[in-house]
Amino acid sequence: MSSNEARGTDYIAQAEAKLKSASGFFGRMFGGTSKQEEAMELYGRAANAFKMAKKWSAAGQAFSEAANIAERLQMKHDSAQSSVDAANCYKKSESDKAITCLLHAIEIFTDMGRFSMAAKHHMAVAEIYETEHVDIDQCIANYEQAADYYRGEESNSAANKCLLKVAFLSAQQEKYERAIEIYEQVGASCLESQLLKYSAKDHFFRAALLHICVDAGVDGPRALDKYTEMFPAFQDSREFKLLRKILDAIEEQSVDAFTDAVKEYDSISRLDQWYTGILLKIKKAMTAEEGEELR
Template sequence: MITNLNTQEAENYIKDAEKLKKSWFYRNSKLLKAAELYKKAGLIYKLSKKWMEAGDAYFRAATCYNKQNPIEAITLYIDSSNCYRDYSSSDAIYALNNAVELCKENGRFRKAAKHQIAIGEIYESNLNDIHSAIAAYETAIELLNNEMDETKQLECYEKIAIFYSELEQYEKTIDIFFKISKISEKLNKSWYSTNNYILNAGLCQLYQNLRDNVLPNKLMNILNICIRFNNDFKDSDEYRFLKNLIFSVEKKDPEYFVQILQDFDKRSPFDTWRLKLLLQIKQFINMKILC
């Protein structure tokens, strides 16, 4: 167990490091020694579960390494952010931003994108700031262009599409799902189903049309849009599911709607986002607001 004496030792390390930083003699070597002292203090604070103090110590160590050992500095900025994360989201993001900039300066774009995604996760989970989360993921996609990493870009696009749906900007959601269906088709990976992304776009279009009071007999046009985008879609289970779903909406038949969902869910279980969207669609049948 870490004692108060150990914490006092950490404070002494911090004081000694500050003295070294103020000395202009042998400036570079003094900075490296100061960084080591900050790291020692950070470890003690971390083991003592003094997370803000640990974050501060690791951050100071990182700034000492910034120019002389940027790779070590990046690691310490991440350590700092991890300590801050549950206690000060703004400090956690600031530390990660420093790591991103150093990664970019040193051509480590994949790492920069990884840390940019972590920033997006903090905005999403800790701050519920969807707009900033979208911006973070968009920046990650730009960074991944340097690495031609379309697999990771696809995952980022999918997050952005879901964010836009939460903001009820369904046109943007639809455009992105169609876009990532093309990326998925190009990647040709079994775990990225092109038809699933097209289905998501179709479901969003259905929900948008219902919100806009589009006449029920016009809803089947959604299928034509999906087929025009990818002709192979018409031979898929996802197409048949969407077609039957639209038919149940046209007929205002909630029982048939539920049966369709249950049958499809047995073959391809719904994730939370899709199930929520389907239940929102079902509300239009229950409320009988269709013409």
């Protein structure tokens, strides 16, 4: 056992002794609250000692004990902060416990009317569901709740950031209509700002590709007309030109023309995994239609 771990264990023993004395008759009569506060402080010291020893589970447990005491003493902010500290430790060892601690902190922050803080921690929960405790539906639900809280606090930029994650993940799950709705909504909001106006083309580009996935013959062309009407400069972009070439290739049933158009664009602006995944789905739909015609 390292010296830091030994110190942490000693602090835990002292904290438990304080709590025991506070729970007795004389403890309740004389200084029960102060003894609990001392125990809370000792649990915090124990947690930090365990952190230095890289004993993450023990540190998380100690912070959780501190949070429980703070909650009993109606010290809401301290309880929430200790829960967040516990979650940060549990992230390194037990993601399910990290989620539980963050949800506890969120409950306190919403009760206090601290919605921006609650939103921040909903994002943290979403990130755990996305990367560690994989559950994309829960991930989306937490990003949506974070966006709702940010929007309520007039933090529109932060809300849009969360919504774009919802759209990104929804498209991967082939929930195209939800993703399109968000990309169009965020794109329209960007047009209201001179600073963000140019970034609207990226959101319209993604939305248009998804429209093509849904219905290349009708939805795709309509989307391009709609976005150029909303943002005339979109028509001069490389993204628009690629979309036009994709629609022409689909109409001509030319997989080669589709492939050449994508390669040409990718040689200048690298397409990330999300784009390549959507483009592959469009290409597969083309080859499937081609096979049907041959039969």
